[in-house]
Amino acid sequence: MSQTNFSRRDFLATxxxxxxxxxxxxxxxxxxxxxxxxxxxxxxxxxxxGSNLRSITRQNHVGVNVVALCDVxxxxxxxxxKLFPEARKYADFRKLYEDNTDDIDAVVVSTPEHxxxxxxxxxxxxxxxxxxxxxxxxxxxxxxxxxxxxxxxGVATQMGTQIHGMPNYRRVVELxxxxxxxxxxEAHVWVSRAWGLQSEEDSKKNKDRVFxxxxxxxxxxxxxxxxxxxxxGPAPMRPYHEVYFPGPKWYRWWxxxxxxxxxxxxxxxxLPFWALNLDAPTAIEAFGPKPxxxxxxxxxxxxxEYNARGNMPACTxxxxxxxxxxxxxxxxxxxxxxxxxxxxxDDGMLLSDYGKHVLLPEEKFxxxxxPEQFIENSPGxxxxxxxxxxxxxxxxxxxxxAGPLTEANHLGNVAFRxxxxxEWDAANLKITNVADANKFLGREPRTGWSx
Numbered sequence: 120m121s122q123t124n125f126s127r128r129d130f131l132a133t134x135x136x137x138x139x140x141x142x143x144x145x146x147x148x149x150x151x152x153x154x155x156x157x158x159x160x161x162x163x164x165x166x167x168x169g170s171n172l173r174s175i176t177r178q179n180h181v182g183v184n185v186v187a188l189c190d191v192x193x194x195x196x197x198x199x200x201k202l203f204p205e206a207r208k209y210a211d212f213r214k215l216y217e218d219n220t221d222d223i224d225a226v227v228v229s230t231p232e233h234x235x236x237x238x239x240x241x242x243x244x245x246x247x248x249x250x251x252x253x254x255x256x257x258x259x260x261x262x263x264x265x266x267x268x269x270x271x272x273g274v275a276t277q278m279g280t281q282i283h284g285m286p287n288y289r290r291v292v293e294l295x296x297x298x299x300x301x302x303x304x305e306a307h308v309w310v311s312r313a314w315g316l317q318s319e320e321d322s323k324k325n326k327d328r329v330f331x332x333x334x335x336x337x338x339x340x341x342x343x344x345x346x347x348x349x350x351x352g353p354a355p356m357r358p359y360h361e362v363y364f365p366g367p368k369w370y371r372w373w374x375x376x377x378x379x380x381x382x383x384x385x386x387x388x389x390l391p392f393w394a395l396n397l398d399a400p401t402a403i404e405a406f407g408p409k410p411x412x413x414x415x416x417x418x419x420x421x422x423x424e425y426n427a428r429g430n431m432p433a434c435t436x437x438x439x440x441x442x443x444x445x446x447x448x449x450x451x452x453x454x455x456x457x458x459x460x461x462x463x464x465d466d467g468m469l470l471s472d473y474g475k476h477v478l479l480p481e482e483k484f485x486x487x488x489x490p491e492q493f494i495e496n497s498p499g500x501x502x503x504x505x506x507x508x509x510x511x512x513x514x515x516x517x518x519x520x521a522g523p524l525t526e527a528n529h530l531g532n533v534a535f536r537x538x539x540x541x542e543w544d545a546a547n548l549k550i551t552n553v554a555d556a557n558k559f560l561g562r563e564p565r566t567g568w569s570x
Contacts, residue, residue: 136420156182157508160449162212162238164188165195166366167252168229171279172199175227175250181505186222189215192342199548206303210346216241223507225275231369232376232541234352236261239306240570243268243276250501250509252279253385255518255525260561262529263548264570266522275507277500277514278521282386283472284500290492291460291471295394297479297490300464306436307449310383311457315371316408317417324480325417325441326441329368334413352565371415377532378415379440383458384528388517389435390471395430398437399545400527403533407443417443421531437563438531453479465563533559 125513161172168190176183189209190196190216196330200208209215210375225248228238236256242249252296255278257264269276295303312437322330337359341347347359354374363369370376373515391397398424407419426530427433445461447453453461453470461467468479475515478484497503497515509513526545543549550556564570 122183123206136192141326149428155182157505158184158186158222159227160187160189160223160225161185161199161227161229161391162189162215163229164190164199164518165192166277167227167502168227169195169199171250171501173254175505178499180498180502181509183505184554191346199460210561211349212238216245220245221246222230225249226251231350231366232381233257233354233374235264236570237353237564237568239265240268243272243366244433246272246274246276248504250277250279253521253523254528256380257377258559258561259526259533260527260548261313261332261570262522262525266518268519275511275514276518277504277507278385278516278518278525279500280385280389280521281500283353283389283393283515284497284503285473286496287474287476288390289469289494289496290505291390291469292394292478293480293490293492294469295462296497299467299487299490300462300469301466302432303395303462303464304432304434305367306395306434307439307445307447307463308387308391308436309439309444309458310379310387311441312379312383313417315378315417316411318412321417323455327417329362331362331414335362343414344437351565353568355565362520373413373415377529380415380419380421380438380531381528383440385524386439387475388436388438388528389524392527394462395427396431397436397527398428398523400425400530400543402542403530403534404540405531405536410536410538414533416441416535421534423531427457
């Protein structure tokens with residue numbers, strides 16, 4: 120069954136439930152004693168997965184048992200299993216879910232982007248709590264399916280936007296939502312990373328992980344420790360080559376990732392999405408080089424249009440990556456931070472990055488009195504998810520929030536690949552003005568894989 124057809128047919132029936140659950144506590148969380156440890160399965164245990172494994176098992180808020188480990192890379196699996204020798208070991212997460220999962224309370228998904236939804240959906244259907252690395256899914260349709268399934272499951276979910284749990288973003292949200300700079304009608308987000316399709320000279324200058332401009336014609340033998348068929352997973356099969364592996368080389372290839380937009384966009388667009396109560400954009404237009412059928416661009420920009428939301432006016436959000444920058448940045452009208460978020464309000468501006476922010480012009484805000492703190496500090500991004508699994512408390516990036524954020528980021532790439540402005544009907548999961556662009560919203564998985 121086509122993911123796209125399934126989602127369009129079923130979305131209206133499930134979206135009401137998703138909206139109801141979106142900002143409430145997870146539902147079926149209190150079966151375990153507060154003193155019992157959480158039994159967690161980890162899917163993907165190298166790179167980000169290894170970092171998540173270490174962080175979750177070393178935190179002091181909730182006791183954790185590692186009951187299962189899964190990775191297509193035998194080296195990663197071997198290292199993790201030495202740390203947790205009692206855990207069951209798998210190369211294929213489908214087999215993990217086919218086994219008896221009664222002893223699993225929660226799942227942490229840290230695979231490459233193209234497998235996120237496929238590792239997450241079975242856990243949600245089994246009503247297991249899920250932590251999934253960003254971006255939530257590989258495409259728009261997958262995001263909607265995952266978000267709706269999470270709403271039905273009523274479990275604790277969290278996407279891996281670690282910066283969301285840090286104090287700086289919270290203080291920025293308080294300033295924007297309390298009216299420190301007045302109504303905000305435009306926001307700009309830029310990141311200096313330039314990885315993806317570009318000249319070899321620019322690739323070296325921008326310290327890209329690999330230079331490649333076309334799909335390799337020759338095949339290479341995969342490393343002996345890697346199951347290439349399982350690594351490909353639901354994506355279309357192609358021969359192994361070193362330009363895809365190890366990560367993050369793969370993230371520039373449309374079949375496996377979505378470039379910088381879906382990767383860093385998950386962190387940087389998170390701040391305006393939160394502060395401005397953004398939902399679904401109505402239109403998106405992207406700018407950059409001619410779209411490549413295989414490879415995401417190193418540099419591009421995209422303009423999102425949003426309707427008014429509550430007491431917040433209609434606004435635009437512009438994303439820039441690589442050598443694209445806001446005009447006010449290029450003209451020296453603001454501090455030229457390498458990466459940043461700029462809110463432009465009727466009464467001033469606010470500039471932020473991950474760890475700091477400033478109200479502009481600074482002389483205007485010399486005597487400004489900050490609002491009282493009204494967003495609680497997080498115990499830690501992983502910790503708040505673990506506490507939610509045990510106690511039913513909210514998380515900062517539940518799939519009800521992370522799903523729309525992921526969809527918006529993907530739509531920037533959809534507009535780029537379409538080569539023209541797109542108008543977005545979020546309720547019906549459809550681009551209304553460029554019929555051919557709908558093909559970029561989702562895809563049929565390879566035989567043997569399904570959601």
